[in-house]
Amino acid sequence: MNIKDFRRIALSLEDAQERSHMGSPDFRIDGRIFATLASARLGYGNLMLTPEQQAAFVEELPEVFIPIKGGWGRLGMTHIKLAAANEDVLAGALHAAWQLRVEKNAKSSQKKSRPRKSASRKKPARAPRKTR
Numbered sequence: 001m002n003i004k005d006f007r008r009i010a011l012s013l014e015d016a017q018e019r020s021h022m023g024s025p026d027f028r029i030d031g032r033i034f035a036t037l038a039s040a041r042l043g044y045g046n047l048m049l050t051p052e053q054q055a056a057f058v059e060e061l062p063e064v065f066i067p068i069k070g071g072w073g074r075l076g077m078t079h080i081k082l083a084a085a086n087e088d089v090l091a092g093a094l095h096a097a098w099q100l101r102v103e104k105n106a107k108s109s110q111k112k113s114r115p116r117k118s119a120s121r122k123k124p125a126r127a128p129r130k131t132r
Helices: 003-012 051-060 087-113
Strands: 017-021 024-029 032-036 044-048 065-067 077-081
Touching: 003 017, 003 024, 003 087, 024 087, 032 087, 044 087, 051 065, 051 077, 051 087, 077 087
Parallel strands: none
Antiparallel strands: 017 024, 024 032, 032 044, 044 077, 065 077
16 A cells, blocks of 8 residues: 555545644544544654554454654554555454544544533632732
8 A cells, every 4th residue: 555545545434524733734533633644754654543443453463553752653654564554454454543533523523512510609709910
């Protein structure tokens, strides 16, 4: 697989759009990223997965999936080595990242549509600070 395949499959997912983040192509649903080509020059696509999904992909195909180094990787961001992936693996991984984003977007919109509880107690106003 290659960058063109990654792009083609990502854009075939329902409502997916290509945009750019920090100069690199990314793929979004409702403005939220689920995959990027930020590491394309290294031969990788990047997927936004859960840490549990990442662990399952890496365990199943360690020659294809690599956790991104540092904090992003601990959060589930995962490289997919494009040259080592076949169409089914790439499509399945992109679908997993897409599905996760769809679910997160749905939860986020539910939270926004809930009425907020009004505060029963307000914090007392602070006295203004004296300046010298």
